[in-house]
Amino acid sequence: xxxxxxxxxxxxxxxxxxxxxxxxxxxxxxxxxxxxxxxxxxxxxxxxxxxxxxxxxxxxxxxxxxxxxxxxxxxxxxxxxxxxxxxxxxxxxxxxxxxxxxxxxxxxxxxxxxxxxxxxxxxxxxxxxxxxxxxxxxxxxxxxxxxxxxxxxxxxxxxxxxxxxxxxxxxxxxxxxxxxxxxxxxxxxxxxxxxxxxxxxxxxxxxxxxxxxxxxxxxxxxxxxxxxxxxxxxxxxxxxxxxxxxxxxxxxxxxxxxxxxxxxxxxxxxxxxxxxxxxxxxxxxxxxxxxxxxxxxxxxxxxxxxxxxxxxxxxxxxxxxxxxxxxxxxxxx
Amino acid sequence: xxxxxxxxxxxxxxxxxxxxxxxxxxxxxxxxxxxxxxxxxxxxxxxxxxxxxxxxxxxxxxxxxxxxxxxxxxxxxxxxxxxxxxxxxxxxxxxxxxxxxxxxxxxxxxxxxxxxxxxxxxxxxxxxxxxxxxxxxxxxxxxxxxxxxxxxxxxxxxxxxxxxxxxxxxxxxxxxxxxxxxxxxxxxxxxxxxxxxxxxxxxxxxxxxxxxxxxxxxxxxxxxxxxxxxxxxxxxxxxxxxxxxxxxxxxxxxxxxxxxxxxxxxxxxxxxxxxxxxxxxxxxxxxxxxxxxxxxxxxxxxxxxxxxxxxxxxxxxxxxxxxxxxxxxxxxxxxxxxxxxxxxxxxxxxxxxxxxxxxxxxxxxxxxxxxxxxxxxxxxxxxxxxxxxxxxxxxxxxxxxxxxxxxxxxxxxxxxxxxxxxxxxxxxxxxxxxxxxxxxxxxxxxxxxxxxxxxxxxxxxxxxxxxxxxxxxxx
Numbered sequence: 001x002x003x004x005x006x007x008x009x010x011x012x013x014x015x016x017x018x019x020x021x022x023x024x025x026x027x028x029x030x031x032x033x034x035x036x037x038x039x040x041x042x043x044x045x046x047x048x049x050x051x052x053x054x055x056x057x058x059x060x061x062x063x064x065x066x067x068x069x070x071x072x073x074x075x076x077x078x079x080x081x082x083x084x085x086x087x088x089x090x091x092x093x094x095x096x097x098x099x100x101x102x103x104x105x106x107x108x109x110x111x112x113x114x115x116x117x118x119x120x121x122x123x124x125x126x127x128x129x130x131x132x133x134x135x136x137x138x139x140x141x142x143x144x145x146x147x148x149x150x151x152x153x154x155x156x157x158x159x160x161x162x163x164x165x166x167x168x169x170x171x172x173x174x175x176x177x178x179x180x181x182x183x184x185x186x187x188x189x190x191x192x193x194x195x196x197x198x199x200x201x202x203x204x205x206x207x208x209x210x211x212x213x214x215x216x217x218x219x220x221x222x223x224x225x226x227x228x229x230x231x232x233x234x235x236x237x238x239x240x241x242x243x244x245x246x247x248x249x250x251x252x253x254x255x256x257x258x259x260x261x262x263x264x265x266x267x268x269x270x271x272x273x274x275x276x277x278x279x280x281x282x283x284x285x286x287x288x289x290x291x292x293x294x295x296x297x298x299x300x301x302x303x304x305x306x307x308x309x310x311x312x313x314x315x316x317x318x319x320x321x322x323x324x325x326x327x328x329x330x331x332x333x
Numbered sequence: 334x335x336x337x338x339x340x341x342x343x344x345x346x347x348x349x350x351x352x353x354x355x356x357x358x359x360x361x362x363x364x365x366x367x368x369x370x371x372x373x374x375x376x377x378x379x380x381x382x383x384x385x386x387x388x389x390x391x392x393x394x395x396x397x398x399x400x401x402x403x404x405x406x407x408x409x410x411x412x413x414x415x416x417x418x419x420x421x422x423x424x425x426x427x428x429x430x431x432x433x434x435x436x437x438x439x440x441x442x443x444x445x446x447x448x449x450x451x452x453x454x455x456x457x458x459x460x461x462x463x464x465x466x467x468x469x470x471x472x473x474x475x476x477x478x479x480x481x482x483x484x485x486x487x488x489x490x491x492x493x494x495x496x497x498x499x500x501x502x503x504x505x506x507x508x509x510x511x512x513x514x515x516x517x518x519x520x521x522x523x524x525x526x527x528x529x530x531x532x533x534x535x536x537x538x539x540x541x542x543x544x545x546x547x548x549x550x551x552x553x554x555x556x557x558x559x560x561x562x563x564x565x566x567x568x569x570x571x572x573x574x575x576x577x578x579x580x581x582x583x584x585x586x587x588x589x590x591x592x593x594x595x596x597x598x599x600x601x602x603x604x605x606x607x608x609x610x611x612x613x614x615x616x617x618x619x620x621x622x623x624x625x626x627x628x629x630x631x632x633x634x635x636x637x638x639x640x641x642x643x644x645x646x647x648x649x650x651x652x653x654x655x656x657x658x659x660x661x662x663x664x665x666x667x668x669x670x671x672x673x674x675x676x677x678x679x680x681x682x683x684x685x686x687x688x689x690x691x692x693x694x695x696x697x698x699x700x701x702x703x704x705x706x707x708x709x710x711x712x713x714x715x716x717x718x719x720x721x722x723x724x725x726x727x728x729x730x731x732x733x734x735x736x737x738x739x740x741x742x743x744x745x746x747x748x749x750x751x752x753x754x755x756x757x758x759x760x761x762x763x764x765x766x767x768x769x770x771x772x773x774x775x776x777x778x779x780x781x782x783x784x785x786x787x788x789x790x791x792x793x794x795x796x797x798x799x800x801x802x803x804x805x806x807x808x
Contacts, residue, residue, distance in 0.1 A: 067431040081409065
């Protein structure tokens, strides 16, 4: 009766949505994280202008992912979101403040510093909260009969704080390499200067997480150490990407640092997926356990398959329209 | 006192959804109004229509962006506070809410950008087409959300197996028994909201003598619309009530404050319903009128609250009084629409000071009516979340504690207060500046499409010390 493994198809769609979101909202959150440290106020204008045209399109992937999860994998929705209750609130509050700051900062003059803080603070809180989500996924969730049974602050452990900091550093790196690509002069110089320290921070934190992870969960340990196989290609590629970031910054390339940082993120993400596949709500539930009814998945898939191509084309078009360097005084007021 | 996560979750949901509901109810009506203005502009080439359209599009952009921001929070509420409900109903509600996001995305991504920034860059026909598509998009959004809500009121096309709803018929589930009337009731409410706000703002401008020609035209248009829709809403509401009587008799009993099932039931104008004694402490009514309205017969039988046990009764006082406020405001709207017709002789409708002042204050009325209307239907369903099948108590997140729920409740109140007072304050600035400034704005190449608020040029602060006094408008 069931011709296709729809749950598998949906896992790919959601997985694709997550990495799209991380890469795209990652750099604009990163610009927000770096905001307070910018050399000057006019540079902040340029920083914000460099992401202003695209940030809300980037965030649509989060909304689409949230709704898609409820439709395709309701168990994730009903276990993970309650488990992250306070974290979800902090992330939403952060995203609201930074979203509103985009709109009002350019209209404000005497109150501009307030919107600066809303933008930087909101971006930092949201990025940290998302890193915590990654940490809880590695950690696993305490469940019984398809219901979260843990406590209000289970999501906040030394390990998840570390993953939170890791994503914070990672997004900041995406942000700084984005600025290298999109700006010039003093601001670009500054972005070049901070990229290597950020890269080192990312490698150190990712490294500690990598060493710590096998001790957090037995299944992950087994997957990585039981047979030394193809899975080790992924961290090797991550290191290669990191080296590429280093080399391209030394060579003063403009586009390559950003591309290599994206590569670093993608390989790390694949490593994470490989550690847990096919578990969607570890340690108990696989993606098939978490799936909604077959015809509900089908009903939604039809609509999504029609819309996703438009979303991709529109996204590509927006980036094309706003290609090139952002200069002072230009761009959106 | 022990903090009850159920009650706190209900307060939180009521707070965030009430806040959110204010924005779409306005934008649905306004989107259609803008489409009509664009159509008139396209057809007649009269610049006054374009001036009106540009100005109201700016307002639309601000309200729309606040609706989107508050909407993101809504999509996570189901998971954070009502996870059992999410798990049980995801097979139906998941696709419904996802389709809403998909539709809204489409609308925002493609056509809003053209509407806001494309006036000088696309042919007029394409601009008009975008306005129409956005209006259709707002209806589609309302379609999915109201279908989901109606399904929770009058579930159909699904069966409960092992605690999870499975869809047996998509068409029966989507077009469930209360959906159509709820949809018409809500869309009409949106038109009334858009109509009264535009009329109220135009009246205020006319009182100040600003842009008289455009605002007189806008007020006149709105008054014709309201003259048709305000009475029509009464009829639709009546049918909606009859539908509720058929499917949710207890809700109707609470709306009428009627405890015993009986014939020749009076329509209560004033009463103090008391849940504890299961009676009204005090009441003034018109004999037989409730029977007549609900059954269209003087001695028709009206169900009473005592048909169900006390713990299956909704909170009667809130439902009873919300219903009266909604209907009262609806009647007031009809009164103003008729007054507008009478004042047309001699063109008094745009010169009469008391009428314009009245219209100005009436711009708040539809928002109150919409909220109280939602209170009637949502409180009236209590204690059920999915009517007759799943209670609110069964739906709440099991791991949620009172402390957690209180933390986020306070958090949302703080965040919304800050963010939305900034938003509303800014909206007031846009209205204060009026349409005089919108025509002076050059369409700069550097503006990107799509982001709603960038269509507004008004400066955030009221008195800007740095602004050059010679320059009009934002920048």
